[in-house]
Amino acid sequence: MKNYTYRNVTLKEPLSFWSAFPVADQRFFWFDPIEQNIVMGCEKMETIDEKDISNAPFAFYTQPFFDQIKGKTWGSITKELVTFKHYYTVDLNNKEKNKLYSIALETLPTIVDQEIPEFHPHLKLLEKDKSEWEHLFQDIQDALSTQKIEKIVASQRITLKNLSGHFQFEGILKRLMKNNPQAFVFAYQKGDFVFCGASPEILVKKQGQKIMSYALAGTMSKGIKNASQLLLNDSKNRLEHQIVVKSIKEKMLKVSDEVNVSKIETVALKNVYHLRTQLSLIDKKASLIAWAKMLHPTPALGGFPQKDALHFIKIHEKHERGLYAAPCGLVKQNGDGTIIVGIRSALFTSEYLYAFAGCGIVSESDCHSEYEEIKLKLQTILEAL
Numbered sequence: 001m002k003n004y005t006y007r008n009v010t011l012k013e014p015l016s017f018w019s020a021f022p023v024a025d026q027r028f029f030w031f032d033p034i035e036q037n038i039v040m041g042c043e044k045m046e047t048i049d050e051k052d053i054s055n056a057p058f059a060f061y062t063q064p065f066f067d068q069i070k071g072k073t074w075g076s077i078t079k080e081l082v083t084f085k086h087y088y089t090v091d092l093n094n095k096e097k098n099k100l101y102s103i104a105l106e107t108l109p110t111i112v113d114q115e116i117p118e119f120h121p122h123l124k125l126l127e128k129d130k131s132e133w134e135h136l137f138q139d140i141q142d143a144l145s146t147q148k149i150e151k152i153v154a155s156q157r158i159t160l161k162n163l164s165g166h167f168q169f170e171g172i173l174k175r176l177m178k179n180n181p182q183a184f185v186f187a188y189q190k191g192d193f194v195f196c197g198a199s200p201e202i203l204v205k206k207q208g209q210k211i212m213s214y215a216l217a218g219t220m221s222k223g224i225k226n227a228s229q230l231l232l233n234d235s236k237n238r239l240e241h242q243i244v245v246k247s248i249k250e251k252m253l254k255v256s257d258e259v260n261v262s263k264i265e266t267v268a269l270k271n272v273y274h275l276r277t278q279l280s281l282i283d284k285k286a287s288l289i290a291w292a293k294m295l296h297p298t299p300a301l302g303g304f305p306q307k308d309a310l311h312f313i314k315i316h317e318k319h320e321r322g323l324y325a326a327p328c329g330l331v332k333q334n335g336d337g338t339i340i341v342g343i344r345s346a347l348f349t350s351e352y353l354y355a356f357a358g359c360g361i362v363s364e365s366d367c368h369s370e371y372e373e374i375k376l377k378l379q380t381i382l383e384a385l
């Protein structure tokens with residue numbers, strides 16, 4: 001590792017670390033609900049190659065949904081493996097273990113430990129016509145019936161104009177964490193552009209030689225009576241889910257004959273239940289990022305067969321996915337870490353907020369229900385504002 005020094009620092013408000021750095025800098029925020037910790041990185045050190053992962057305590061990884069990002073909406077937010085000059089880590093079970101890492105103490109700003117005020121930006125929703133969704137849905141149904149496609153994950157983007165003049169991310173991150181204690185809360189800032197969200201879906205987690213991935217697909221509103229049980233027994237959702245399990249398993253079987261597939265379960269989030277199956281194997285060779293590249297995009301985000309579904313999305317979706325539904329995560333110095341998919345997410349620019357959500361569509365799907373499902377998924381972002 002390069003010459004980072006570290007010391008125990010307990011901040012009553014951990015986000016004071018994030019606040020101490022200028023907005024023009026790069027920063028990232030990461031809350032892991034399983035490990036119950038927060039890692040923040042501020043002031044970019046360098047973009048690194050994977051072989052140099054041990055240079056810093058942590059690196060932050062992003063990869064766009066498609067190979068390239070077209071247009072200017074996403075600014076310079078794209079594929080990256082980046083390290084930072086300063087990190088603050090919070091162990092939510094033992095505050096004595098909170099640490100401040102720094103490679104350049106002379107550039108560390110004064111950190112003022114203070115409460116973060118609530119922040120509710122003044123936003124104007126730029127109306128979107130439901131008929132756009134209806135057309136897309138019809139095109140998908142046509143493709144499912146005439147081509148050999150079993151599932152397509154279609155997404156929507158809503159645009160809100162920011163009338164407040166700025167966004168205050170500390171407040172947004174606090175609400176994302178409060179509302180979504182079961183989700184990975186992340187934010188990646190590059191100047192005026194911030195991609196953030198609260199994702200429940202692990203693409204791949206590496207712990208030593210153990211590689212684990214979630215098949216997370218199939219959704220029901222919590223507003224429905226007995227939703228969890230209904231979801232477990234619902235044939236359309238089971239089909240959507242099994243396509244994901246099968247695809248991840250097949251990819252894992254190429255590496256090892258022994259793939260563990262857990263029992264299907266429901267996961268409760270703030271507004272919805274999802275179906276989840278965990279798949280894991282032992283792999284001595286491939287890195288966390290290599291696994292992310294191998295698995296992305298699973299049929300929970302793209303569709304099946306992969307190539308045809310992606311081709312359809314590229315042609316028919318009107319917006320640029322950018323980092324939405326794409327791999328994004330934290331790699332530790334020893335190569336372990338977690339890469340999630342950037343769903344329940346939004347891109348913030350100084351003027352606009354673009355929120356994304358999608359849903360898996362199979363031939364049994366209903367246009368209106370899927371539209372409502374997307375609206376519900378968008379709540380993760382909207383409720384944090």
Ligand SMILES: C=C(O[C@H]1C=CC=C(C(=O)O)[C@@H]1O)C(=O)O
Pocket residue numbers: 153155201216217218219240274299300301325343344356357358359360377
């Ligand atoms: C594509 C999204 O959700 C995926 C993850 C869980 C459940 C899903 C579903 O039931 O359609 C989606 O596959 C999204 O939130 O934008």
